[in-house]
Amino acid sequence: MGKATGFMELERENAVERDPLTRIKDWKEYSAPFSDEKMQRQGARCMDCGTPFCHIGMDIAGSTSGCPVYNLIPEWNDLVYKGKWKEALERLMKTNNFPEFTGRVCPAPCEGSCTVAISDPAVAIKNIERSIIDKGFENGWITPRIPEKRTGKTIAIVGSGPAGLAAADQLNQAGHSVTVYERSDRAGGLLMYGIPNMKLEKDVVQRRIDLLEEEGITFILNTEVGKDVTAEQLKEDYDSVILCIGSQVPRDLPIQGREYNGIHFAMDYLTNATKHLLDKTKTPNDSLNAKGKDVIIIGGGDTGADCVATAIRQGAKSVNQFAINPKLPIKRASTNEWPAYPQVFSLEYAHKEAKEKFGEDVRQYSIQTKAFITDGNDGVQALYTVDLETTQDEKGMISYEELSNTGEVWPTQLVIIAIGFVGPTQSILDQFGVKTERNRIDAEYGKFTTNVDGVFAAGDARRGQSLIVWAINEGREVAHAVDEYLMGKSKLPTVIAM
Ligand SMILES: Cc1cc2nc3c(=O)[nH]c(=O)nc-3n(C[C@H](O)[C@H](O)[C@H](O)COP(=O)(O)OP(=O)(O)OC[C@H]3O[C@@H](n4cnc5c(N)ncnc54)[C@H](O)[C@@H]3O)c2cc1C
Ligand code: SF4
Incomplete structure (x- = not known):
């Protein structure tokens, strides 16, 4: 655990923010990661309480409580406190494909359910997460992980938002050949076009996409499925298709x-x-x-x-x-x-x-x-x-x-x-023959299968407009489901049965 008496001795420190009147003159990120010392002090505040609620994502009264990707928060808090940065990074990467996104823009439902927050300000979990991953990139610890073996199975993912990217990352690591189709001129979904630069700089998004490309994922940009490529073509050319098209039709x-x-x-x-x-x-x-x-x-x-x-x-x-x-x-x-x-x-x-x-x-x-x-x-x-x-x-x-x-x-x-948003674009769903329920793709959470054999759905298109961390969760989980569909069983991690 962190320092046994840390939560009693140390105050919460917030992320360093640039002066508002200075930062509005540019488009650079408004906040910065913690220094090593600050990170260690904040890690020390974790109580390692017997039953941590911070890392278990669930819905309470319509809002998310705890971390939807089940980040191993008390474990990395302890490693950070001890200055074991690389080990903290390894623990973090076990559950979250893209902590550089969530560490910047997640509303941190983990902090609302931190046990320290019953009486005091919560442990600064989100900024510790960002600091660990930023340190990883700075020190060159994040390198391409190229799968040693390929399975020969092919998967098309429609949409390159966080759900599509997380699914692509997991399935590529399982050895499948993954192609991501994106109608925009840049990949990233709302991470690229939606969330503004001062919250999440676009070279942080591009850096991850470049890495995924180096690892073997193919991105086909400026291509709208349903218009430039037909649903029929994708079903014919690939062993499986995942629809991660978001929920971007505005109300x-x-x-x-x-x-x-x-x-x-x-x-x-x-x-x-x-x-x-x-x-x-x-x-x-x-x-x-x-x-x-x-x-x-x-x-x-x-x-x-x-x-x-x-x-x-x-x-x-x-x-x-x-x-x-x-x-x-x-x-x-x-x-x-x-x-x-x-x-x-x-x-x-x-x-x-x-x-x-x-x-x-x-x-x-x-x-x-x-x-x-x-x-x-x-x-x-x-x-x-x-x-x-x-x-x-x-x-x-x-x-x-x-x-x-x-x-x-x-x-x-x-x-x-x-x-707000009413749901995903209907025309592509009509072309696939995929059913919707209350303007969302009808695919049960945990199975992610649609009514069309071999066609799966995940992210906002299935869940409704939500959070990046939920999109990552769904991307990871749909990857597990697709891997099982293609191979009969899957070694990819899942938190659904937990
Ligand atoms: C302005 C804004 C700010 C937000 N800020 C935050 C925040 O700070 N923190 C947070 O946690 N969440 C935030 N959200 C919510 C979060 O961004 C979404 O929940 C998340 O991006 C959903 O991921 P996704 O992959 O399901 O879909 P998206 O990110 O929407 O990606 C879907 C992708 O599919 C592509 N696509 C759609 N149809 C086709 C087609 N036919 N062919 C090819 N490509 C297609 C789209 O172009 C898009 O790139 C914000 C949302 C908005 C709108
Ligand atoms: S900031 Fe978001 S992604 Fe990070 S631990 Fe908290 S809930 Fe999970």
């Missing part, structure tokens, strides 16, 4: 004036900003550029927060983010006890930046957009909102009521809709 807001120019979906906005950065084109698409504009982001979640941080960097005149829900409490409510994910107010990186830049939290709570108002030239000039009252019944069902005598007009020239 719309069909209210008065939705057709005006200047109203965009969050993914179009974020993708354009990252493409502009990576391709070094002179200006981003003008109508998707926040420079000098009053920007309103509709949607109170993390995607909306990423749009806030992006708009600030593009030089927006003002930014507001609307949420239909009320502000969260400072402390856990009695209905949200440990080890459930803490539903409490926090100032995330984007909101810290907005507060420093504009002098206040830019989130507006309990507010609903009712109509867009035109500038007379088919462009958006303002939008109209009303306030909401939220009530919760004894079963936890939330309902919203519009408050009479409220109503406000907000000037805006750029509106970003970030109210």
